[in-house]
Amino acid sequence: MDPVQPLLSWGGVARTRQLLTAGVRERELTRAVTAGRIGRPRPGIYALPGTDPLLVRCAATNSRLTCVSAATHHGLWILRRPEKIHVLRADGTLSAERAVVHRKSWLPGEPEGWVASKADVLLHALQCLPELEALVMVESASQQGFSMDFLRERLPGRRNAPARRILDLVDVGAESxxxxxxxxxxxxxxxxxxxxxxxxxxxxxxxxxxxxxxxxxxxxxxxxxxxxxxxxxxxxxxxxxxxxxxxxxxxxxxxxxxxxxxxxxxxxxxxxxxxxxxxxxxx
Structure with missing residues (x-):
């Protein structure tokens, strides 16, 4: 199997195990790297040229982009780019000095992908970001047709009151x-x-x-x-x-x-x- 095809379906990057499981042979990987059709940015990681470096980092750490770091992958507005990468990793073992680690997932993303589901991205933003930064992300999702009730139902209790107040600010029709x-x-x-x-x-x-x-x-x-x-x-x-x-x-x-x-x-x-x-x- 040509390794380019599975890489395209997985956002441009994959671990060696994923590719071998998909039916790619090691010699096909070597040929593709030699021909410059794919790269090997880190040991055990293969990627297409031009792949987002943040996705490569996620593949290397077996995590997923989420919150503001994943916004553009879902076509969501962002007010400013984050200083640290935001990732979803259930065991939370990444260094807090290099990343903001989110542990909870409400709705799984694509099985072999490196980006959290839109639901997880929005819920993490509501619980993590300053009010206006979260608002622009959530409102852009609303313009895409994403249900605000879906988000509200998953934010119960006093601890999530600030997140629900952000949802109260959402209105229809904004184009930017x-x-x-x-x-x-x-x-x-x-x-x-x-x-x-x-x-x-x-x-x-x-x-x-x-x-x-x-x-x-x-x-x-x-x-x-x-x-x-x-x-x-x-x-x-x-x-x-x-x-x-x-x-x-x-x-x-x-x-x-x-x-x-x-x-x-x-x-x-x-x-x-x-x-x-x-x-x-x-x-």
Missing amino acids: LLETLARTHLRRAGLRVEPQVDVRGVGSMDLLVEDCVDVETDGREHEAPKRRLKDYRRDNTAQALGFAVARFGYADIVHRPEEMVRQVREMVEARLRLGGLPRLDEL
């Missing part, structure tokens, strides 16, 4: 982690916020605050000239309908949220003083 963060900061400041409000002629507003301020959260895609031109036209239409418009980027929302909230609050107060607010039921 910036929307999730901005919405959370604005609501905590006492402002009424509706996400993804569709307005005729404008399109979908990221966040409509107090029915009068359209808050747009701009990622890198908004830097393209054609996208900026589209945004200008859209903002002009929103303002013509009576909405104030505020745009914030990554640095504003992630690093200066208090300033963002202050500016939005001032815009709301100024718009309310003018009176004659837009009637959403007429738009």
Whole structure:
């Protein structure tokens, strides 16, 4: 058997025993390594070129990526990359100096894979990460259709109360982690916020605050000239309908949220003083 095929199905990396059990012969492994089609990054470990080094570490330690370290493998948003690798290993024998070790599994991952199931990844994040970092991961899973009730049912008791409070912050419709963060900061400041409000002629507003301020959260895609031109036209239409418009980027929302909230609050107060607010039921 060509060793490339089983490696592809296992995320690009496997232990020698796995490959031999799958029917790959040792001479086929040697030929593939000599030809440069696969590598041997560590004794007893074979990997395809370009395989995630974290998966190689998991194969070497017989563990699985989980929590924030596994987020991108499941298409989940992350606020920042972790300083340490987060792994699932039932016996917890890895050094705490090199890894954050999670021991409990609720739903097994792929039998021969090196990444924990999405359920385990999310539950570990809820019990491990700071509130907002866990929130963006969980909310992105919600947008994928993952059940929040499934997570809540597996987090009983007083010890898991902080994790359940994070689930209470999840809302529908966010298209990016910036929307999730901005919405959370604005609501905590006492402002009424509706996400993804569709307005005729404008399109979908990221966040409509107090029915009068359209808050747009701009990622890198908004830097393209054609996208900026589209945004200008859209903002002009929103303002013509009576909405104030505020745009914030990554640095504003992630690093200066208090300033963002202050500016939005001032815009709301100024718009309310003018009176004659837009009637959403007429738009």
